[in-house]
Amino acid sequence: MPPPSRSWSEGIVTAKSQRRTFFNLFPKAAKDISDADYDPGIEKMMEFAKRKRLDARLPPAQEMARAFRRYFANASATERPVEDEQMQYILQTFEYLQQEGKIEGLGYPFLEQTLSHIATYSTRRDSEVHRRFATLVYEEGTKLWKASNDENSTNWVLFRLYAEVMSKSGGTSTARDVLTTKLTVPGLLPAKWKPSERTTIARVFAVLLTGFSFEHKEEDMVSLIDRGLQRIPSLSESITLHRVMAVHYADLDKITQTKHWYDQYMEAAAKRSNKEGMWNVEIHESVLRLCLRKQEIEWGQTIIRHLTSRPPAKEVWDLLFEWAAGTGKGVDEVDRMMDVMERQNEDKSTGISPDVDTINRLVEFAITRNDPYMAERFIQIGRKRNIEPNAKTLVLQMDYRLSVNDVDGALIAYKHLQSHDLSDNKDVPTVNRLLCAMCASGRHDFDSIMNVAADLSDRQARFEATTVSALAVLHLSRGELHDVIDLLNTHTFRYSIAERKHVRDSIIAYCLNPATPTADAWEAYNIFRQVFDETPREQRTQMMNEFFRRRRPDMSVHVFNHMRTHTRADTIPTTETYITCLVGIARLRDEESLENVHNQLKLDWSIEPDTRVLNALMLAYTSVEKSQRALGFWDDITASKEGPTMNSIHLALKACERAPWGDRKARGIWQQLSRAGIELDADLWASYAGALAGNGNVSGTIEVLEQALEKGTLGQMNAMIIGCFYNSAPGAVKKADTEAWAKERFPKLWEELQGLGMVTNTLEYPFFRLNRSFSP
Incomplete structure (x- = not known):
């Protein structure tokens, strides 16, 4: 059996890369592989985390402070979010700097900027590491700020940034509790709020309300508003808070609550003579769409009358067109409204007229109704009015065409999109969808797919995890390992934990696909284990079992050893991992692999072999015809405090079948069982019969069975006992003797056995189809 090919990390030696060129005189030069594209500073933090896991010497704190600064300076320059994958290393670094007393050296402005960056670019998700980091930065920032300001004052700007990060990472309640404490401390709130302070505190409440809305905690939202109004009455004048509440309930399709908060919003806007607020498009858009969904047409018409009580602005006109389409007016009627x-x-002088934004809003409405035909008609109305589609129109067109699996139509819209200014990258999510659809369709040639991918790459646009997954599998299926590595190195080190898992799972699925050639599965495994070092034990074990299934125990043991040499606690083998590996080896009867894993077990101080591990060793050594050694593990089991299980007994008797003088050992085991008062059921008798017959002592086995029947220790003979007896009898003569006895004494049971069918082994001796496999 040839050894597995070396992994890409060891020089890219694979079955595909070893193909001969013309007599191998002019071999192709190997393509350079790009290094992993880490953000500045993060690689140093990853190295720090690894050293900490190994209890190795840690780098100087000053060095880690520089890495910390470099990372956030780059993140701010590139406006990239800090994903939870990177935040794990950042948090460990920050805690180290705290321990070493180096936070003050970073300075308050830098800490505020750090929190501001995370607050601005974080996406909403439950992230404990983000919450922990935000709390530490806020606490340290507050200390530094108070050192040069009034000890009893509060930096509301810093708190707002903290609250925003917490609300985006699932910690809104924690930030609320901190705010509640501040509101109850005497003298902490100013007697009279400055306009800037009033705006900031209103934003704090809005941030927390939005966080509770995302977490679906309505009671907390109402409670927060009530507490805020009690302590800061001027908040009642903030239309922002009322808008957040109204939009929240509108999104939940709750009519009564939406009406209440909408009325509160309008009242607050009227009190402040806030004309812009009175006709704010955002809140009216949410409320009118609620009216359409819930068929609250009468209320909606009331709002429309309000909006048209003065000459409508352009944005209001666009909203009116959407309302008209939603209440049943056809495309032609909306066209006449534009007239x-x-x-x-x-x-x-305003010159208000329909424009491309008008058309785009209507197209978006049609998409919400899953009506691509209506969307196309609105675009045609725009063209009739000499309103040419802009980039957003074409992106929307791609969206609704992809929604009905019209990949070719979306590709046409994409080609038209190339002539527009795409510097804002708002098309990128849809182009990612297009790439995934092209990969999945099976109808689009490789070059067409790569042209779209190259466009994103040239623009240095973000490749979504789903896109990288699709492209990686495509390259793997074509044997383009270098391209897979380049793709993963370029994109995956900036992904979140969930995104990295998505890509990793797609490559593992490729490996587990029975249609994937074993050599390709091995190379794909080596790629993902290098790029995705965090792959947990469960998935690595899955890969180990897959190579056992493919009858490549050498590859399986390599996977096992990769786990064995890992540094992460969630990756190194456990007792269960050893057992799984030994069972796989036993199934394939590979002695070399068995010796390898057994030696690893001897050296593994973290594993204390218990009965199940010893059972697995007994099973594995029996399978490679080392039954005498297997029985040594039985002796270890009986001498242990835990003692044997029922499966231990079956496995020991199985080992006796082929062990020299195994029938004597089996008799000794049987006497131990009898003295221990263990119930000797039919299954045990079947294993015992097999153990006695395995060394050729057919007459002795018959004698034992007959005596057991006569004495009543064997209640009743069954087909399984006879079948095990026959299967274990070595050679044609011994089998014939067993058959003669069985036919004479138990003819019906023999007929039952024959009904199971027979197979032959490598020596062409017949065997009944009996399932006598025992797990450790």
Whole structure:
């Protein structure tokens, strides 16, 4: 059996890369592999985390402070979010700097900027590491700020940033509790709020309300508003808070609550003579869409009358067109409304008329109704009015065409999109969807897919995890290992934990696919284990079992040894891992692999072999025809405090079948069982019969069985006992003797056995199809 090919990390030696060129005189030069694209500073933090796991000497704190600064300076320059994968290393570094007393050297402005960056670019998700980091930075920042300001004052800007990070990472309640404490401390709140302070505190409440909304904690939202109004009455004038509440309930389709908070919003806007708030498009858009979904047409018409009580602004007109389409007016009727809009504004200097934003809003509405035909018609209306699609129109067109699996139509829209300014990258999510659809369709050639991918790459746009997964599997299926490595190195080290898992799972699925050639599965495994060092034990064990299934125990043992040499506690083998590996080796009867794993077990101080591990060793050594050694583990089991299990007995008797003088050992085991008062059921008798017959002592086995029947220690003969007896009898003569006895004494049971069918072994001796496999 050839050894597994070396992994890409050891020089890219694979079955595919070893193909001969013309007599191998002019071999192709190996393609350079790009290094992993780490953000500045993060690699140093990853190295720090590894050293800490190994209890090795840690780098100087000053060095880690520089890495910390470099990371956030780059993150701010590139406006990249800090994913939870990177935050794990950042948090460990920050805690180390705290222990070493180096936080003050970072300075308050830098800590505020750090928190501001995370607050601005974080996506909403439950992330404990983000919450922990935000808390530490806020506490340290507060200390530094108070050192140069009034000890009893509060930096509300810093607190707002802290609250925003917490609300985006699932810690809104914690931030609320901190705020509640501040509100109850005497003298902490100013007697009179400055306008800037009032705006900031209102933003704090809005941030927390939005966080509770995302976490679906309505009671906490209402409670927070009530507490805030009690301590800061001026908050009642903040239309922002009322808008957040109204939009929240509108999104939940709760009519009564939405009406209440909408009325509160309008009342607050009227008190402040806030004309912009009175006709704010965001809140009216949410409420009107609620009215459409819940068929609250009468309320919606009331809102429409309010919006048209003065000459509508352009954004309001667009909202009116959407309302008209939602209440059943056809595309042509909406078109005629646009004519009315133009006539009403033709003599005015404003020059309000439908534009591409109008069309885009209507197309978005059609998409929400899953009506691509309506969307296409709105685009045609725009063209009729000389309103040419802009980049957003074409992105929307790609979206709704992809939603009905019209990949070719989406590709056409994509080609038109290339002539537009795409510097804002708002098309990137949809282009990612297009790439995934092209990979999945099976109808699009490789070059077409790569052209779209190259466009994203040239623009240095973000490749979504789903896209990288699809492209990685595509390259793997074509044997393009270098391209897979480049792809993963370029993108995956900036992904979140969930995104990295998505890519990793797709490659593992490729490896586990029975249609994937074993050599390709091995190379794919080597790629993902290098790129995804965090792959947990469960998935690595899955890969180990897959190579056992493919009858490559050497590859399985390599996977096992990769776990064995790992540094992460969630990756190194456990007792269960050893047992699984030994069972796989036993199934394939590979002695070399067995010796390798057994030696690893001897050296593994973290594993204390228990009965199940010794059972697995007994099973494995029996399978490689080393039954005498297998029985040594039985002796270890009987001498242990834990003692044998029922499966231990079966496995020991199985070992006796082929062990020299195994029938004597079996008799000794049987006497031990009898003295211990263990119930000797039919299954045990079947194993015992096999153990006695395995050394050729057929007459002795018959004598034992007959005596047991006569004495009543064997209640009743069954087919399994006879079948094990026959299967264990060595050679044609011994089998014939067993058959003759069975046919004469138990003819019906013999017929039952024959009904199971027979197979032959490598020596062409017949065997009944009996399932006598025992797990450790």
